[in-house]
Amino acid sequence: AAMFADGMAPGADVESLWRSARSAYCEAKSCQTGKISTAAAAVQSHTSRDVGVQTESKDAVQDLEQEAQVDYTDLLSFLQRVEDAVIKELNKNWKSRAFDGFEVSWTDQNETVVCLHTLSYPEARDQKLQVTSVSWNATGSVVACSYGRLDGGDWSTEKSYICTWNLDRRGLNPQCPDLVVDVPSSVMCLAFHPAQPSLIAGGLFSGELVVWDTSRTEDPVIWRTGMTDDTHTDPVYQVNWLPDAKHRNHSRLLSVSTDGKILVWREERGGRLALAEGFAMVAQQIPRSAQLKKFSWGEAAVGVTSLSFSHFDPRVFVVGVEGGYSLKCSTAAETLALHPMGSSVPLRAPAELAFAPHGGPVYSVSCSPFHRQVLRVNAGAAWGTQNLFLSCGTDGQVHLHSLLQTQPLISLQLSKKYLFCVRWSPVRPLVFAAASGEGNCHKHSCSVGDMHLLDFEKSSQKPALSIKQDAGGGPVYCLEFNTKQTQLLAAGDATGTVKVWQLSSDFTEQGPRELNLLEQLASETTD
Numbered sequence: 001a002a003m004f005a006d007g008m009a010p011g012a013d014v015e016s017l018w019r020s021a022r023s024a025y026c027e028a029k030s031c032q033t034g035k036i037s038t039a040a041a042a043v044q045s046h047t048s049r050d051v052g053v054q055t056e057s058k059d060a061v062q063d064l065e066q067e068a069q070v071d072y073t074d075l076l077s078f079l080q081r082v083e084d085a086v087i088k089e090l091n092k093n094w095k096s097r098a099f100d101g102f103e104v105s106w107t108d109q110n111e112t113v114v115c116l117h118t119l120s121y122p123e124a125r126d127q128k129l130q131v132t133s134v135s136w137n138a139t140g141s142v143v144a145c146s147y148g149r150l151d152g153g154d155w156s157t158e159k160s161y162i163c164t165w166n167l168d169r170r171g172l173n174p175q176c177p178d179l180v181v182d183v184p185s186s187v188m189c190l191a192f193h194p195a196q197p198s199l200i201a202g203g204l205f206s207g208e209l210v211v212w213d214t215s216r217t218e219d220p221v222i223w224r225t226g227m228t229d230d231t232h233t234d235p236v237y238q239v240n241w242l243p244d245a246k247h248r249n250h251s252r253l254l255s256v257s258t259d260g261k262i263l264v265w266r267e268e269r270g271g272r273l274a275l276a277e278g279f280a281m282v283a284q285q286i287p288r289s290a291q292l293k294k295f296s297w298g299e300a301a302v303g304v305t306s307l308s309f310s311h312f313d314p315r316v317f318v319v320g321v322e323g324g325y326s327l328k329c330s331t332a333a334e335t336l337a338l339h340p341m342g343s344s345v346p347l348r349a350p351a352e353l354a355f356a357p358h359g360g361p362v363y364s365v366s367c368s369p370f371h372r373q374v375l376r377v378n379a380g381a382a383w384g385t386q387n388l389f390l391s392c393g394t395d396g397q398v399h400l401h402s403l404l405q406t407q408p409l410i411s412l413q414l415s416k417k418y419l420f421c422v423r424w425s426p427v428r429p430l431v432f433a434a435a436s437g438e439g440n441c442h443k444h445s446c447s448v449g450d451m452h453l454l455d456f457e458k459s460s461q462k463p464a465l466s467i468k469q470d471a472g473g474g475p476v477y478c479l480e481f482n483t484k485q486t487q488l489l490a491a492g493d494a495t496g497t498v499k500v501w502q503l504s505s506d507f508t509e510q511g512p513r514e515l516n517l518l519e520q521l522a523s524e525t526t527d
Contacts, residue, residue, distance in 0.1 A: 113453070113465060113507070116488070117500040119174045121147070121163045124496050129160060131492025133189040133478050137197040140484025141168040142178075144200055145498045148186030150477060160186045162202060164214060167488075167500065179214050188235045193251065201253055203236025209255050209265060209273055223273045225265060230275040230344050234259035237305050252276060258303035258322060261347065262329075279329070280337035280347040286325055286354055308367040310387045316403070317350075318389050320362030326391045328353040328403055355406050360394030364421045370429040370518060388522055390432055392419035398434060398454075402522055409521055410460050414452060420475060426483045429518045430456040431507055435491060437475015451476050451491050453507055457517060464506070469493045 129147040136143055144164040163177035186205040193199035198215040199222075208231060211223040225231050234257045242264065244250040253265045253273065260281045265273040281302035303322035310316040315331045329350035337349040368388040388409075391399045396415040399408040415436040425431035434452045455464040469476045474494025482488035487508050489501045 111504055113467065113504050114502050115499050116502050117165075117167065117172070117174055117498075119143070119145070119163075119165050119177075119498040119500065120496050121161060121177055121180065122175055124161050124163070127158070129186075129496055130474070130494045131477060131496060131498055132187060133191075134480050134490045134492045134498055135190050135192045135200070136480060136482045136484070136488075136490065137164075137192040138195050138484075139197050140482050140488075142166045142192075142197065143490050143498065143500065144190060144192060145490075145492050146187035146190040146202055147496065148188055148205060150188075150494070158186060159184060162187055162190060162200065162212065164200075181212055181214075181220055183210070186235075189238050191239050191241060193241055201239045201241065203232075203239045203255055203257075205235045207232035207234060207236060207257065207259070209236060209239060209253060211253070211273070221271070223267055223271050225273045230263070230278075232257035232259050232261060232263070234303070238307055240307065240309070254307070256304040256307045256319065258305065260302035260304060262304060262307065262319070262350065275343070275345055278343060278345055278347045279331075279333070279350040281319070281321060281327070281351060282337050282349045286321070286323060286327065286351065305362060306364045308365045308389060310367050310403075311369045312387055316387070318365045318367060318391075318403075319351075320365045320391055320393070322361040324357040324360055324362060324393065326355045326362055326365055326389070326399070326401065327351045328355070353403075353406065355391075355401050356399070356408055358391065358393040358395045358397060358399065362391050362393040363419065364393075364423075365389055365391045366422050366424045366432070368424050368429070368518075369426060370424075370515065388518075390422045390424060392422040392434055394418045396436070398422060398432075400521070410456075412454075412461060414454075414463065415450070417450075418475065420477050421479050423479055423481055425507065426481050427486045427508055428455070428510055429514050433479055433481070433489060435476035435479050437477070437494065451479060451489075451501070453503075455507070456521065457511060457514060467501075469499055470495055470497060 124147040130150055131145045132148040132150060133146045134143060135145075142164050144162060147161045147163070149158070160183050162179075162181040162183060164179040165172065165174070166178050169178065183202070183204070185208070187202045188205055190200055190202040193201070198213050199211060200214060201209065201211045203209055206227070208227065209225045210221060212220040213222045214220060216222070232255065236255045236257050238256045240254040242252040242254050244252050244266070250267055252267075254262065255265065256262050262279040262281075263275055264277045266276040268274045281304060283302050286302070304319050305322060306320040308318050310318075317329050317331070319327050319329055321327065330352055331350065333348045333350040333352070335349045337347045366389060368390075387403050389401050389403070391401065392414070396413060396417055396419055398410075398412045398414050398419065400410040400412075401408050414434055417436045419434050419436050421435040423433050425433070432454055434454070436450045436452065451467045451469055452463040453465040453467075458464050469491055470493060476491050476493045479489060479491040482490070487503050489503055490498055491501065492498045
């Protein structure tokens with residue numbers, strides 16, 4: 001008989017419990033089709049035969065053990081012969097500096113900057129609202145934006161929104177936010193809590209400060225300032241979370257406004273935010289500028305638009321003002337400010353140093369998270385810290401400053417348009433991003449805007465990359481790096497759109513001598 005021949009054997013029906021259970025499961029979860037009738041078919045043979053696939057007979061195992069026997073005498077002789085050569089090479093490699101500064105990257109290389117998500121809320125766009133601010137939550141998975149207006153007109157009572165999207169969520173709908181909070185006044189700025197992922201603070205056009213808990217579906221408002229004598233009298237343009245030194249589990253909120261006040265709020269029972277301490281910019285502390293004749297001296301000079309704390313000294317912060325200056329300030333200031341507005345706590349004048357001005361209002365400042373140089377002030381024990389910061393404004397320039405001198409280390413004409421926002425990279429010491437757009441004074445109506453990425457390692461005079469946020473859209477008003485997922489950057493614009501960009505590896509991987517280059521930039525200070 002032939003070794004292989006066709007044959008047929010009667011089958012044996014075996015009911016498939018897995019199939020029936022799976023069918024029931026799929027039917028319960030069905031969302032598009034009805035139940036599909038299925039029938040199990042017998043496929044097994046009625047006869048079986050054991051076949052060895054892992055173990056061998058005892059004799060075969062013994063044969064393998066004999067083959068694996070090692071001649072340790074010969075091995076020892078070999079190791080003794082090569083020992084000196086191996087030790088010599090190891091010592092050579094140990095002294096080599098070929099891989100100094102090299103860090104292994106375990107992430108995939110991204111060769112280009114690409115747009116991952118284009119997010120918007122249709123109702124806000126129908127109202128022609130603009131994205132005024134963006135923020136990432138503590139986990140880095142949720143991005144939030146505030147809607148309002150940065151152009152002219154009487155729109156203080158117009159309804160606006162806060163929207164959030166979880167980018168890690170399956171089935172993400174970019175036109176359908178996970179959460180929409182209706183707000184009765186334009187939201188000018190917002191900030192997620194640095195540790196509690198569900199808390200968002202926002203500053204309103206009305207001057208109020210509000211905190212929402214996104215985990216509460218009924219009424220997400222948990223704290224607010226209300227309208228009191230302490231409330232800002234102008235729109236709030238920035239809000240920051242601060243640690244509470246007296247209560248470790250609590251936070252404080254800092255708000256800045258073009259009314260010239262910088263206020264710190266504490267949580268109280270009943271959902272109220274009460275004024276804890278405050279500062280007011282005093283015109284006498286700010287030099288007059290021949291470049292800013294078009295601004296009446298007074299309100300424009302002290303209107304605060306932006307603020308950034310030093311990453312190395314919690315008492316030091318930098319503010320940008322409508323008068324064109326960046327100012328070094330201190331929370332330890334004791335001089336009282338002669339401010340005309342009433343306040344439940346005395347307001348102090350925090351300004352210590354004014355830096356060379358821009359040719360128009362400063363809209364954004366950002367302190368470096370990397371550079372700190374400790375300097376001996378005198379022969380005694382006094383020490384000082386040096387920090388770098390960036391500023392930008394309506395003159396289209398970015399200034400790189402040291403806190404130790406008034407003149408900028410670098411002044412870069414980045415754009416002929418307004419620059420609305422600048423942010424230092426959280427992972428690359430020489431990289432920052434800036435947002436631009438054309439417009440009239442005071443952030444009024446604008447046209448097409450760009451997002452610029454700069455790398456001082458490549459050039460200190462031009463962007464490494466400029467991207468149009470939307471070919472037919474308005475300016476880019478705000479942007480934020482993701483400190484957890486550092487390849488992500490969110491940017492919001494005047495069309496009501498938030499784009500989430502994935503940065504290329506060039507902008508996310510630190511070079512071996514990058515900190516040294518930053519030190520060289522910072523060392524160019526004058527006495």
